[in-house]
Amino acid sequence: MKRPDPAVPVDPAPRGRPSGRPDPFAAARAAYWERAPRPSPGHRAAAPNLFAELVRAEYRPDDAPAGRPAAATSGDLVLAGLRRRVRAGRTPPPETCVRLLADGDHARAAVFDAWPEAVRCHGTERAAAAVRRGLHGTRPPHVVAPLLDLAAAESLVPLARPELLRLAYAPERTVRHAAWRLLAAYDGSLLLPHAGATPGTRSADAYERLLREALRAPGPPAAPKSAELRPGTLVAQSMLLGHLDRPGEGLSGGLGVLLGALGDALARTDGVAGVLTLVTACAPELEADPVLLRRRGRRHWVLRLPVDSPRPVGPEELGRHREALAWWATRLLGSLGRPVDVLHIRYADDGSLALAEAARRTGAALVFTAAPDPHRQMTERHAGPGTDANALRHDLHRVFVADRLVERADRVVGIAGPGGEADELLHHFPQLAGRAGGAPDAPPEGIAPYRPPEDAGRRIDSLLATVGARLGATAAPGRPRTPTVLLTVGRLHPVKQQDVLVRAWAESGAFRESVLVCVGGSPSDADPAERAMRTRVERAVAACPEAAERLLLLPALANADVRTLERRLADPANGFRARYVCPSAKEEFGLAVLEAMEAGLLVAAPERGGVPHYLVDGRNGLLIDTSCARTLGEGLLRLLRADDGAAAAMARNAQGLVRSTYSSNAMARALARHYTAVAPRIRTDRQAAAPSREGPVRRPVAPEGRSRTGGEGTSLPEPDGPSAVRAPARAARPRTASWRG
Structure with a gap:
């Protein structure tokens, strides 16, 4: 892996990296795992501080006083204690797990995580009894379904078959589906209600048809030789x-x-x-x-x-x-x-x-x-x-x-x-x-290496004509004859900050020197998050008609079309002066940034996150502060006003780095080494654990009658063939040869 040139000055502590500033959250976690001295509690805050109270509750030593909360609720403290216990490997007993299921989604997640070990430590009989007591109480559907799921997760039998069958006819989907999954542990899949037998329903939908088939199919799919x-x-x-x-x-x-x-x-x-x-x-x-x-x-x-x-x-x-x-x-x-x-x-x-x-x-x-x-x-x-x-x-x-x-x-x-x-x-x-x-x-x-898509020329020509028309329509005395095309590509989402970008572009005056092309979002307005982002973008330019006429919003394109568009914009022969900006609050890596670099565009990207790993400011691109509209606007002006010669040199450096180092093939080789290192040990563990239901935590749970030994050179089902994994048609009875667990 290439390293940044040590001769190039780099900010010693970009945003997102550990710095000298105190971080009480990181300190509390380090102390919990005994990697650092426990931070001093200091003076109690004058006002309630929920953050400090919850962090203390979750990461304090067991022998430390709990303190008197001012902002945290009793539910917060119970959940913090449960997480602290699970992190420490002190498995709560089944009765506690069952009781905490009613405490909300976050508590339920911790319970499900601890449940396999709770059953292993305390035994299936005690676990089944705890679930049975929970089911026999008066419980709302949102608690009954998780109780059934706890039982199904470890193949417990907490109810008599008639009791479970009554739940299998429940009008609440979550309850009856959980009951159907639990029926598999009873070997009772043949007793599933017929489609349309559930009160309030006329016929099963695609999900229910598929669930029935999964429970009733008798064996594994065929394995055609063509899929070896x-x-x-x-x-x-x-x-x-x-x-x-x-x-x-x-x-x-x-x-x-x-x-x-x-x-x-x-x-x-x-x-x-x-x-x-x-x-x-x-x-x-x-x-x-x-x-x-x-x-x-x-x-x-x-x-x-x-x-x-x-x-x-x-x-x-x-x-x-x-x-x-x-x-x-x-x-x-x-x-x-x-x-x-x-x-x-x-x-x-x-x-x-x-x-x-x-x-x-x-x-x-x-x-x-x-x-x-x-x-x-x-x-x-x-x-x-x-x-x-x-x-x-x-x-x-x-x-x-x-x-x-x-x-x-x-x-x-x-x-x-x-x-x-x-x-x-x-x-x-x-x-x-x-x-x-x-x-x-x-x-x-x-x-992946770039491969021109079929018939891309016509589609991209149409897009470039749209961009060119926008450039021509905005030409006027006192403006650059050929303004810069600023391109950004990404899904419409708050973390991608298209609204902040448009506001920064308008408020900084960068719109006078550029046309902004934003690619992303569904063609329809069905997604509420996308609708909200479009509304914020429209508000950002509502007060500036000049900026509005220089903004082009395009729906998402196929990846191959995006990469073709970037290449065409980067090619000076096409008459565009184009640059790429990533306005995200942070990027863990930034694949869209890599693709723009590989296409030959000068790129500006967030200094927070993983981008500084490969983008060195001033050498192969620009790192900008995207934390607010003001600093992002400053970064846009820096990107637009970068000297063309220096910009071309940075773009060449970026293109060479990506093509030599950051390929999907290199990533595959690196990951394959990790996979092949852990797989043989797991195969051995699998074989050792297979005979015992009460074996180690990592134990296979094979369907009855199935061999889990497998073998090299075996096959997957032929896709789209007669053995494809498929939900049956609406009017058809569940087929029994399509697949099986």
């Missing part, structure tokens, strides 16, 4: 938010582009048998396309996990689907004809915890890419007056989830920060310092 895998490690990677092949729309961003290219590259890498990319599919998407497993490329498949939601699931909703996601992932990964060896997850959210649980149940090794987000901003965002209490609670939940994923993972890798190492990761995850192997590796991320 190579000998080696079978890898699964996850992207649970957004669409893999629609970057820039809704929640779909650079991760989809990354995983698509990475999966293709991994499938070509020595030692990798094949790749599965796991995504989610909501109910309307299942109705439109019932195929769950489809080939993307040679030895690369996309596996869709059904989600019972009327719309694509968002990050704040994943917790409500966590156990169902774990069940589906376990079921589908167990139906492939051979075990998945390694599951690689990214992002600290409830969906990743669900997949971590599926890895435990199927015996797959778990690799986690950790990032110090939201850790690096906790103090800055929440320690001052006027903090949003709910946002603070959510961020503390994300930190807890990240800690649990680090604990569960067989290998942790990081995203390289400034300087190319994972030093910032150790600063915010002090528990990593005590793991075998020392500091985690930070494999370089990368982009």
